Amino acid sequence: MSDGPVSDDKPPKKERMRFVSAEQVAQLAGVSRSAVSRTFTPGASVAPATREKVLRAAQELGYQVNDLARGVLANQSRLVGIVATKPEVGFRAHLASALAKFLIQRGSIPILINTGQTEEELLAAQKMLIGHRAEAIIILSGSPPASFFELAQRNGQPLIVIGRSEPDADHVRAGNSEASRKAATVLFESGRRRLAVAGSNSGTPSIIERESAFLTTAEALGAEVSIGRGADSDYESGITAGRVLFSKQVHPDAVFCANDQIAFGLMDYVRQEVKLRIPQDVAIIGFDDVPEASWLSYQLTSFRQDPLVMAMRAVELMERRLENPDLPRAYERVIPELVIRQSFRP
Amino acid sequence: MSDGPVSDDKPPKKERMRFVSAEQVAQLAGVSRSAVSRTFTPGASVAPATREKVLRAAQELGYQVNDLARGVLANQSRLVGIVATKPEVGFRAHLASALAKFLIQRGSIPILINTGQTEEELLAAQKMLIGHRAEAIIILSGSPPASFFELAQRNGQPLIVIGRSEPDADHVRAGNSEASRKAATVLFESGRRRLAVAGSNSGTPSIIERESAFLTTAEALGAEVSIGRGADSDYESGITAGRVLFSKQVHPDAVFCANDQIAFGLMDYVRQEVKLRIPQDVAIIGFDDVPEASWLSYQLTSFRQDPLVMAMRAVELMERRLENPDLPRAYERVIPELVIRQSFRP
DNA sequence: CGTGATGTCGCACAGCCGTGCAATTATTCG
């Protein structure tokens, strides 16, 4: 076992292709590295001539300041994590996109962590983000355990939660209860008495809030209420809910869907399988008002949540927290507005 | 800690909340910083007892290795840029999500750059990514100028383009021409003679390819072909295309849509405004096969592009290029498969 | 021409980390 070429095996040193460094620019420009650094630091003192030489050399070489090293020094990475499950679907997709846009606008770098909902995955994502010294984490979904908040706290990493009330972190969310109460009220006032809500078993906090606020309000008004749930708050879930709600002899005459995706599934099921007309036989109200809600096939009356507004608020909360980490917890609540379309008119 | 001078005038230093550093862990564990470093470096030589002490201290403080600094040292940031316009919409959303997932799986950090299509915005995005020493850039949309490729090249930053044939970069794309030819052929063979294609003026390369391949094939077969275009390859665009195509006395009896979003708009317009039946009066074929294509309202026959497959191929190309930067340009072509649903059956 | 007052520049250090190297232990073995 003690043999083999004693000659050095150093070639596999895996010498990564190097980026252009400030040193190289300095050399080409015939100045010190400090001059290069100062040229790219606003407010630093550099002679115009030197500055010119440096810029020319930088242009020549395609130099760009190494923000990583700059970050190590200044202790700020400009990275911000966006944590979401299924960031390609529905409202979350719009939210994630808007967040990315705003973060870029303010000079931050959005990292998209596409993760599952399990605690282990969330914790792994957090480790990654702490490892890369992300300045803040914005969470769109999933229910982090207590250790998550503790670790973020200890590393001075602001945590912003969107769409869920979270006592241990700044959060921005929609007025789910208000909207759901309003949904029950307007449906009741329009004369419907056999109300229903279509939700899911996914355990998403906002979905749960909407379900329960609608249920209690409808019952308080004296309406009959039934509930249908699918597995995952998506289109399929809407179909499943429809199957549950419309399997009995007596059909609901109005369904409040916990989000638009569910509403689309339910509408399709109701029209195509149960052969009912919307809104004559069944009125439908959705939640989120994603662009698809205005498609001709759906014309869905829905509570508008503006992803731009929510993303903006989240970024504001983040900036506030970065500015002063010791402020008390804050949260923003955005009240959804009911957008009236064909699927239900009060 | 014993601090004598209470008269410190250092407050305005804007002292960022610090992450836990290896030094602190070393101090708490009563070892040198090297020991901490070695504990977190696989294969390094550390005594089990020391290792234990370090791990305990790290746990206690919530320490996580600073990947930024590690990256500065090793010259690899693990960051990968995903550049896309409107990453919340349609196929691109699925692609971006799948990319993020695969990149995370291989230990990379996906940065989502949500940018416009203008050259300036693209170049700004590239500067950001070079500044942060991203290891690679994956481009989902937009048409970068030549300087873009040159700069990436000079900084040794692999560039992967998805959805467009790009001679200056590795790319993965769908077999747009093959699929579009097949669309024309199957429609013709089913007896339709008044063919049409719904596209857009957005200038997206894949859309253009699909339009033109369909046009030439249909003409070659001896069919009548008309073309309708909207502004932006989205749902609205489909409605606009429908208005154009169905404004004359003689209607097309089959429409090939350059993507599913356009198809949805066109189908809605055709059914609700022109009062035609699909597929009896008009057959429709889409492209992408996004989940909405299987919704009951649409049942759209479409060419399936699997975002998981395309994302996987892109990541493979990236890895290949990182492994060996000097390889010749490579590209992957994924041939879309026609998924038959109600909107057209051969 | 002398002299402050500027304005620039380079040096050296700080801020993280991994790692080669030599010094210090611990362990083995005759």
Add this chain to the structure above:
DNA sequence: CGAATAATTGCACGGCTGTGCGACATCACG
């Protein structure tokens, strides 16, 4: 028990950058 071997550890350096500080050049002005 002593020597030889192995394992571990700390030091110092390297890889990037920003910046305080002293050294130098420039300049206005008396």
